Amino acid sequence: MASIVARNTKDGKIVYRALVRIKGFKPVSAHFEKKSDAKEWAINTEAAIKQNKYFKNSEGAGKTLYDLLDRYMRDEMPHRNRSTNNIRQLKWWRKELGPMFINQIRPSHIAECRDKLRKYGFEGKRPCAPSTTNQYLAALSHVFTLAMKEWEWVDDNPVTKVRRCKLPPGRTRFLSESEREALLSACQASPCRYLYPLVMLAICTGARFGEIINLRWEDIDFERHMMRLEKTKNGEKRAVPLAPPAFAEVLKLREKSRTGVPWLFPRGDGQAPYTTNKPWNQAVIEAGLQDFRFHDLRHTTASYLAMNGATLLEIAAVLGHKTLQMVKRYSHVTDQHTSVILGKMTGKVFGDEKSLQGNVDTLISTTE
Numbered sequence: 001m002a003s004i005v006a007r008n009t010k011d012g013k014i015v016y017r018a019l020v021r022i023k024g025f026k027p028v029s030a031h032f033e034k035k036s037d038a039k040e041w042a043i044n045t046e047a048a049i050k051q052n053k054y055f056k057n058s059e060g061a062g063k064t065l066y067d068l069l070d071r072y073m074r075d076e077m078p079h080r081n082r083s084t085n086n087i088r089q090l091k092w093w094r095k096e097l098g099p100m101f102i103n104q105i106r107p108s109h110i111a112e113c114r115d116k117l118r119k120y121g122f123e124g125k126r127p128c129a130p131s132t133t134n135q136y137l138a139a140l141s142h143v144f145t146l147a148m149k150e151w152e153w154v155d156d157n158p159v160t161k162v163r164r165c166k167l168p169p170g171r172t173r174f175l176s177e178s179e180r181e182a183l184l185s186a187c188q189a190s191p192c193r194y195l196y197p198l199v200m201l202a203i204c205t206g207a208r209f210g211e212i213i214n215l216r217w218e219d220i221d222f223e224r225h226m227m228r229l230e231k232t233k234n235g236e237k238r239a240v241p242l243a244p245p246a247f248a249e250v251l252k253l254r255e256k257s258r259t260g261v262p263w264l265f266p267r268g269d270g271q272a273p274y275t276t277n278k279p280w281n282q283a284v285i286e287a288g289l290q291d292f293r294f295h296d297l298r299h300t301t302a303s304y305l306a307m308n309g310a311t312l313l314e315i316a317a318v319l320g321h322k323t324l325q326m327v328k329r330y331s332h333v334t335d336q337h338t339s340v341i342l343g344k345m346t347g348k349v350f351g352d353e354k355s356l357q358g359n360v361d362t363l364i365s366t367t368e
Contacts, residue, residue, distance in 0.1 A: 002042035004035065018042040022049050026155065063153055065105065066098045071151070072143045089139040092122045102147070102154055107161040110140070114162060130165035137164060173292060174300040175203075182287040189286070192279035193256075194265045197249035199283075199297065204246035206301035206319050208232075209294050213273045216262040220250060229320070238320045302327065 002020045009015055016038040019029040028045060032038040069090055080086060096113050097105060117128040117136055128136070141159035148154050175183065180203070187196040201212050211229045219228045225242045227250075232238060242250060253264050261270040268274075284292055298319065305315050315327045 002046050004038045004042065006035070018045075020045050020049065022046065025049050063102050064098065065100055065102055066094065068102055068143060068147055068153065069094050069098070072146065076146060086139050088122070089136045090143070092136065093140050105158055107158045110137070110159055110162045114165070118165065130167050134164045134167070137162060172299055172303065173296045174303040175289075175292075175296075179287065179289055179292075180300070183283065183289060186283040186286040190279050190283055192276055194253075194274055195276055195279045195283060197253055198265060198276060199280075200249045201242075201246050202294070202297040203301055203304075204243045205240045206298050206305075207240060208298060213265050213275070215264045217254070217257070217264065218262070220264075232320055236320065240318070 001022070002018060005017050005019070006014055007017055013033075016032045016035045017029055018032065018038040018041050019027060020042055021027045028049075030038075030041055030045075032041065073087070073090065077086065093113070096116075097109060100109070114133060114137060117133045118130070119127055121128045122136070137159055141157060144154060144157040144159055148157050184196065184199065187199050190196070198212060201207065202209070205212075205227070207227075207229060211232060214231060215227060215229075219230065220226075220242075221228065221239075225247050226239050227242055228237065228239050230237055250264070257264075258266070258270060263270075263273050265274045265276075266272070280294055302315050302319060305318060310318075312327050319327065321327055
């Protein structure tokens with residue numbers, strides 16, 4: 001329903017504010033010098049809203065999600081990291097909601113797609129994990145945010161009104177000492193000469209599989225014993241020290257490297273990095289490991305750091321996390337180290353630790 005109200009301005013003029021309110025839609029208003037113009041605008045706007053053709057921002061008038069995603073892929077995607085995953089995600093949204101006008105896309109439509117991902121997955125074969133589903137939502141949300149803030153195609157972002165999937169506790173599977181020895185032995189026995197140095201680099205640096213497999217010789221600082229990771233998950237470059245065991249493997253790789261091949265782990269033709277999925281899977285089986293993935297080597301590094309006294313902040317710095325949220329899963333390990341540190345401190349300040357513990361035991365027994 002439309003209403004028109006006359007208002008006096010500070011300079012003594014009269015303006016007419018036209019307000020259109022329709023149930024289920026965001027109220028819209030505009031100001032005019034003539035009452036007739038205000039009435040005409042209100043009538044046309046009310047009709048356009050009821051027909052789902054109204055756009056406060058005329059740039060987005062008549063645009064479909066096809067149009068929005070096409071512009072995003074053309075103008076924004078070349079500047080973004082992890083473009084392969086984003087392309088797959090946006091192609092899925094294009095298939096699901098592409099023909100719809102962007103002003104017709106409601107949170108209910110997106111929630112329905114979310115549930116479809118959780119039940120059938122993006123290929124319709126197996127369900128998507130909660131984290132994967134949230135990544136799909138995040139990809140579409142960024143598109144709408146850009147369309148709202150910079151391109152002025154839409155007034156709001158409908159994805160922000162859709163609940164994200166609840167994530168399970170972070171995975172903390174890591175290698176015990178015996179498991180580590182068994183895995184490294186299996187890697188050394190593997191016919192793939194890259195497997196052992198790849199696993200050693202993963203354990204000694206905490207780097208991801210993609211970060212290691214894409215290493216080039218120009219990324220290795222042989223004087224400072226460092227490796228530079230140019231392409232990381234969060235888009236930030238970082239340098240990682242190469243401990244002696246890892247640096248020794250890099251030197252062995254250099255001895256057998258081929259002239260003109262830039263990668264530490266090249267494919268047979270030298271045109272791309274080598275993928276080691278099959279040798280890795282075989283090594284895991286031969287080592288007798290249960291429920292262990294390559295990414296768990298990263299958890300192994302973090303857990304070893306925590307058990308050797310590293311703080312959560314230090315672990316985050318090694319792994320390349322921007323915040324402490326991702327490394328809080330290792331807090332129970334650092335708690336044990338903190339307990340040892342506090343015990344040593346109180347022992348030095350207040351006396352022998354064993355005698356102090358005896359006094360505590362005596363106090364407990366007398367109060368029971």
